[in-house]
Amino acid sequence: MYELFSYGDAGWGDEILRGLAITVQLAVVTLPVGLFLGFLAAFASMSKWRPLRVLGFGYTTVMRGLPEILTLFVVYNGAGLLLNVILRWWSPEAPPTDFSPFAAGVIALGMVFGAFAGEVLRGAFQSLDIGQIEAGRAIGMTNRQIFLRIQLPQVWRFALPGLGNLWINMLKDTALVSVIALDDLMRMTKVAVGVTKQPFTFYLLACLIYWVMCVLSELVLAKLERRANRGIRRVTS
Template sequence: MGLATTMKLAVATLPVGMIIGFLIAFAAMSGIRAVRYVGVGYTTIMRGLPEILTLFVVYNGAGLLLNSLIKWWNPEAEGTDFSPFLAGVIALAMVFGAFAAEVIRGAYNSLDKGQIEAAAAVGMTPQQTFWRIKLPQLWRFALPGIGNLWINMLKDTALVSVIALDDLMRMTKVAVGVTKQPFTFYLVACLIYWVLCVLSEMILSRMERHANRGVRRA
């Protein structure tokens, strides 16, 4: 049960974090100064905050906001608890997105400007240039960094145990409390996280080979 919750949390966080990463990356590269400040400011703030602090702020802050909205809509309504799973997804995605934005921005700056100019010369529209020229190469350059962020985020899911989400780490703590065998269960948890990371590295390695197909090695 705990392992399934951990995997659901990680898989749910990844697409949300990628969307945030792309939006913030392009905001940071925007020609509009105000938008660029928002993008740079977001990455600067989020990368400087501890993940567990972000998790507490989201869990408690979103809960307070939700209950305030409910009270405003219906003063007689009872308060409700904010979902720990949803709080975990939001907090981890915010952190993942901040780091992913820097990876994506670096990958975008590595694109061959000559190919973009050639695409314009043959009459390709900006949309065609993005989908056919920029995005495939952007993905190839960004994939190693995104892969590292995925592995880090997979391990950071252990933090959600502090807000009472029954993930792998929390269930391990429960087992330790019942059996009084901390070494055994924490060692098993370590092995499970290690296996997940090794499997992720194998999948990422295949993805990188696929993304780099046709690229001549020096």
């Protein structure tokens, strides 16, 4: 069994590690994209302008109602089709181009993460005491200063548990990109199973790797929550 996980032509250790690296890269790149979309969705949902509110709520409602794998297929095939249309318009003699599976994974997972994050962030913003914002304006703070010094630190504290859960879910959802031929951990596991005919061994290994990543994420998130809540007095009954 140990030979199956060795490096080189005799084992699959190097392929599994390369797939793990791509999985981690995909999750890390998707996180800021999803957070950016989440803030945009939250701001749009809380806007005083009705069309923006409709757009914000429409985005979160639609994206939360679609299966992640369907979103992935739509982005991968739709973006690829759009890219080729633009290339043919720019240069009619341009050969067809395949859309990057990694980019498709980042966009699709980022859109899903952003929809759920938008609701988490909207709830966090609505939990803030409006009196603090009015006090900031009373002492001459600009809207930017109010956001950075008053709102954002508290929103981060309120939203962190929900965003942490979304991160762990997104980390596991990266396995979906294997269906569009991205050589992530799940795809390399499937390839190893197809060649070695050892499904239990390799799928169990993949389970352990995903579990370890989630446990490490939970430890980091717990530390971030403790830091975000430092100085906060907890009232016990």
